[in-house]
Amino acid sequence: xxxxxxxxxxxxxxxxxxxxxxxERVDRIVLLDNLSDGSPRSLLGSVGDSLEFRRxxxxxxxxxxxxxxxxxxxxxxxxxxxxxxxHDRREETFAVNYDGTENVLxxxxxxxxxxxxxxxxxxxxxxxxxxxxxxxxxxxxxNPYAETKLQSEELLAEYCEEFxxxxxxxxxxxxxxxxxAIRFNLVVNYFVFRALTGRSLTVYGDxxxxxxxxxxxxxxxxxxxxxxxxxxxxxRVYNVGTNDGNFQIAxxxxxxxxxxxxxxxxxxxxxxxGPSYHVNFDRLAETGFEPSWTLRxxxxxxxxxxxxxxxxxQ
Numbered sequence: 001x002x003x004x005x006x007x008x009x010x011x012x013x014x015x016x017x018x019x020x021x022x023x024e025r026v027d028r029i030v031l032l033d034n035l036s037d038g039s040p041r042s043l044l045g046s047v048g049d050s051l052e053f054r055r056x057x058x059x060x061x062x063x064x065x066x067x068x069x070x071x072x073x074x075x076x077x078x079x080x081x082x083x084x085x086x087h088d089r090r091e092e093t094f095a096v097n098y099d100g101t102e103n104v105l106x107x108x109x110x111x112x113x114x115x116x117x118x119x120x121x122x123x124x125x126x127x128x129x130x131x132x133x134x135x136x137x138x139x140x141x142x143n144p145y146a147e148t149k150l151q152s153e154e155l156l157a158e159y160c161e162e163f164x165x166x167x168x169x170x171x172x173x174x175x176x177x178x179x180x181a182i183r184f185n186l187v188v189n190y191f192v193f194r195a196l197t198g199r200s201l202t203v204y205g206d207x208x209x210x211x212x213x214x215x216x217x218x219x220x221x222x223x224x225x226x227x228x229x230x231x232x233x234x235x236r237v238y239n240v241g242t243n244d245g246n247f248q249i250a251x252x253x254x255x256x257x258x259x260x261x262x263x264x265x266x267x268x269x270x271x272x273x274g275p276s277y278h279v280n281f282d283r284l285a286e287t288g289f290e291p292s293w294t295l296r297x298x299x300x301x302x303x304x305x306x307x308x309x310x311x312x313x314q
Contacts, residue, residue: 002028003227004071006058006104007078009038012119014181015220016075017046025228032056032067032078042181058100061107068107073115073227076104082185083123083145084274090144097148101155109163115230117223118156120149120169122212122239125277131210131246134280135171135237142275157236166230173212173241173279175219177298178305187249188213188295191256192302200264201257207250207267209276212241215293225289232287239281242291246278252295259299 003020007013008031020026028050031043034057043053056063058078068074079097080086086093101118108116125133126140141147153169160167176188184190191201222240226233247255253265284290 001026001073001228002030002071004030004032004067004074006032006067006074006076007038009033009035009040009042009181010077011175011179011181011183012216012219012223013038013077014042015179015216016077016223017043017051019220019224021046021048021050023224023228026050028052030054030067030071032058032063038181042179044180058103059095061103064103065107065110068104068111068113070111071113073117073230074104074108074113075117075223075227076101077119077223079119080145081183083121083143086144093144094148097145098151098155101152105155105159108165109159112163113165115166115168115227116156116160117226118152118167118169119223120153120171120237121146122171122173122241122277122279123275124150124171125279126275128277131278132280133277135235135239135283146275153237160236167236168226168230168233169237170222170226171237171239172219173214173239173245175216176213176295177215177217177293178302179216179220187211188252188256188299189302191253192260192299193306195256195260195263196303196306198263200266201253203249203253203265203267204270204274205267207248207253209249209274210246210278211249211252211275212246212277212279212281213252213295214241214245214291215298218291218293222289222291225287234286235283238284238287239279240284241279241281243281245291245295247295255296256299259296260303
């Protein structure tokens with residue numbers, strides 16, 4: 001198979017590319033990234049004959065069409081992330097996340113791509129009172145990031161019906177853990193860094209907000225599994241994470257304090273609490289895919305990498 005990965009130099013992409021390279025079913029990997037957030041550094045140790053890098057922007061249809069030619073599957077990761085920040089970047093978020101997705105799907109339809117795997121997010125559930133949210137629960141996005149992800153899922157369904165291709169949207173739990181393009185605007189990674197540098201962990205509100213978490217390596221494995229074994233992903237939408245991976249933010253802070261060392265936890269009043277969703281992942285098990293990391297293991301691994309310099313090792 002030949003596989004296109006958009007946003008390949010980003011947090012998940014930098015973990016996904018080595019997985020695809022090591023899979024004997026993959027002959028060629030086309031990477032599309034505008035390097036606005038990612039860096040070629042994330043490809044250290046991965047560049048080789050099977051890799052074809054194209055610097056381009058998903059907002060530019062010509063860039064997308066050129067990269068999509070002659071591929072069998074697309075993993076579409078390119079997006080504006082950091083949900084809370086997108087309130088101030090609404091127009092840009094829609095241009096990249098929605099218009100960019102439309103460009104990817106248009107090119108995929110034109111060239112007869114077999115399968116498109118779309119990066120979506122459990123953030124689409126908003127602030128849900130249920131503690132058993134599954135894929136049949138009505139979404140309630142409360143920020144532009146989530147809005148664009150939900151609308152992109154709808155686009156995916158339309159294009160798959162029109163062009164007869166397979167398509168799967170993966171509603172990811174909140175990512176954490178090390179990858180070559182690690183992000184620190186994610187709560188677990190940020191808490192570990194602050195704790196290791198002797199700073200308090202700040203929790204907004206009372207810390208009762210629920211979030212599911214999934215290690216970035218498991219996220220990358222899920223995208224690879226869906227792209228390379230599409231017949232096992234029968235539904236259009238899947239939540240990706242584990243039932244045991246649902247935590248309240250206050251409990252995440254306590255777990256980091258236990259694993260990293262003594263650190264203060266401070267609570268700040270927040271008039272606009274962020275999303276809160278406790279998610280069910282039973283449908284994911286039907287695909288044969290299973291995440292392998294626990295949150296505690298991921299926190300320990302980050303601590304080790306910071307302290308031992310292992311973060312620069314592949």
